[in-house]
Amino acid sequence: MTAPDTASVDTVIIGGGVAALWTANVLKASGQSVAILTNSPLGEGQSLAAQGVIHGGMKYAVAGKLTDSSEALADMPTRWLAALRGEGPVDLTEAELLADHQILWSLPNVVSRVAGFFGSKAVRGRSGRIAKEDYPAVFDTEAYRGSLFRIEEPVVDPVSAIRELARGVSEETWLVEWGENVELETADNRISRIRIRNGDDSCSLTATNYLLAAGAGNGAILDQLSIDSPRMQRRPLHQLIIRRAGLPPFFSVCVGATPKPPVVVTTHIDSQGRPLWYVGGDIAEQAGVERSEAEQIEFGKKRFAEYLPWIDLSNADWFTHRVDRAEPLTGTGDRPAGAFCERAGNVLIAWPTKLALAPELADQVLRETSSSNGNAKIRLPLPRPTVGNAPWDLD
Numbered sequence: 001m002t003a004p005d006t007a008s009v010d011t012v013i014i015g016g017g018v019a020a021l022w023t024a025n026v027l028k029a030s031g032q033s034v035a036i037l038t039n040s041p042l043g044e045g046q047s048l049a050a051q052g053v054i055h056g057g058m059k060y061a062v063a064g065k066l067t068d069s070s071e072a073l074a075d076m077p078t079r080w081l082a083a084l085r086g087e088g089p090v091d092l093t094e095a096e097l098l099a100d101h102q103i104l105w106s107l108p109n110v111v112s113r114v115a116g117f118f119g120s121k122a123v124r125g126r127s128g129r130i131a132k133e134d135y136p137a138v139f140d141t142e143a144y145r146g147s148l149f150r151i152e153e154p155v156v157d158p159v160s161a162i163r164e165l166a167r168g169v170s171e172e173t174w175l176v177e178w179g180e181n182v183e184l185e186t187a188d189n190r191i192s193r194i195r196i197r198n199g200d201d202s203c204s205l206t207a208t209n210y211l212l213a214a215g216a217g218n219g220a221i222l223d224q225l226s227i228d229s230p231r232m233q234r235r236p237l238h239q240l241i242i243r244r245a246g247l248p249p250f251f252s253v254c255v256g257a258t259p260k261p262p263v264v265v266t267t268h269i270d271s272q273g274r275p276l277w278y279v280g281g282d283i284a285e286q287a288g289v290e291r292s293e294a295e296q297i298e299f300g301k302k303r304f305a306e307y308l309p310w311i312d313l314s315n316a317d318w319f320t321h322r323v324d325r326a327e328p329l330t331g332t333g334d335r336p337a338g339a340f341c342e343r344a345g346n347v348l349i350a351w352p353t354k355l356a357l358a359p360e361l362a363d364q365v366l367r368e369t370s371s372s373n374g375n376a377k378i379r380l381p382l383p384r385p386t387v388g389n390a391p392w393d394l395d
């Protein structure tokens with residue numbers, strides 16, 4: 001079937017992670033026509049590498065005060081849980097909720113500070129102490145001397161979430177190879193059109209607005225458009241993966257002496273049904289990034305032997321995954337407080353800065369765009385993308 005020579009939509013979305021897909025679902029539900037162009041399997045990049053924690057801000061609040069970050073995140077658990085129930089514009093009813101809360105546990109030297117903070121008025125209702133008889137399997141030992149707190153922050157399986165988001169906009173999503181079957185035409189820092197050529201078929205795609213939601217790919221597109229502001233920053237991570245038969249579920253934030261949690265652990269099942277702990281937090285940040293894979297694994301083994309000596313990880317498979325977070329450039333090199341969306345001409349430049357903040361980003365994009373042709377369907381002479389794999393299922 002040949003495609004028409006021209007196609008036009010309200011919003012073209014360049015990207016294929018949570019930002020592009022969540023926003024596309026919201027725009028579509030509002031009556032807009034959208035076209036999503038991704039250059040890789042959906043979610044590959046940061047979204048499928050995420051731990052899936054739907055932060056409500058408590059991790060940032062643990063530093064001792066409720067920050068801008070914690071306020072921006074406060075509504076996100078409610079928004080995601082509504083989507084998981086099928087309420088609202090995004091339907092995640094078939095996505096998997098891995099845990100409805102996280103455990104906050106402390107290293108021995110900080111027990112009193114944590115207990116004081118969680119008893120304070122600032123966090124009342126957002127967290128509570130866990131009674132000893134309700135301790136999860138990981139802490140079913142006399143050896144743990146700290147307290148455990150429950151944080152009302154769910155953990156979602158990123159793979160099933162991306163799959164379900166993709167399902168909602170499958171007819172609006174295409175796989176592109178820039179320079180091969182598509183070209184971006186630009187003039188005066190604006191996108192004029194997208195030229196598509198595939199075999200004998202060709203087509204010109206235009207839109208009222210073009211949303212750059214390509215994560216780390218936004219940087220190169222901004223360069224192509226000669227847009228000087230905003231700019232992009234990357235913050236690398238070096239995550240640890242510990243895989244062992246019989247690992248108990250562990251969804252937790254560890255509190256140490258420093259503001260950043262030493263380790264944040266989520267539990268996932270790989271494509272062969274094997275449980276694994278996926279470890280981020282401070283261990284995966286600057287010093288962790290400097291370490292080689294072997295050094296990071298050695299460091300991780302020492303830390304886990306020190307933190308949870310009663311858990312036998314001697315027969316576990318250890319490996320690591322490197323991935324960059326991509327965000328707008330901030331003066332300090334820190335993560336901006338909320339989701340980011342800024343207009344430059346007909347281009348909207350967006351980074352959610354957190355998986356959790358995808359709903360907030362979609363709200364911002366919705367405010368910047370509108371429907372002019374009522375969900376009109378288009379056909380493009382391009383293939384469809386597949387959904388990508390989690391880091392532990394990459395070859």
Ligand SMILES: Cc1cc2nc3c(=O)[nH]c(=O)nc-3n(C[C@H](O)[C@H](O)[C@H](O)COP(=O)(O)OP(=O)(O)OC[C@H]3O[C@@H](n4cnc5c(N)ncnc54)[C@H](O)[C@@H]3O)c2cc1C
Pocket residue numbers: 014015016017018019020037038039040041042043044045046047048049050051052053054055178213214215216217218221237239280323324325350351352353354355356357
């Ligand atoms: C290790 C790690 C753990 C994390 N854990 C959490 C967590 O637990 N909770 C949380 O809230 N946040 C977490 N985050 C942050 C979260 O993953 C990101 O903020 C979010 O996934 C970013 O989504 P995105 O769609 O902007 O980018 P991405 O997921 O990177 O998607 C961008 C997509 O655009 C595509 N693309 C790139 N260039 C182009 C182009 N030129 N044309 C077309 N397509 C293009 C890419 O192929 C990619 O699929 C984590 C991040 C990392 C790295």
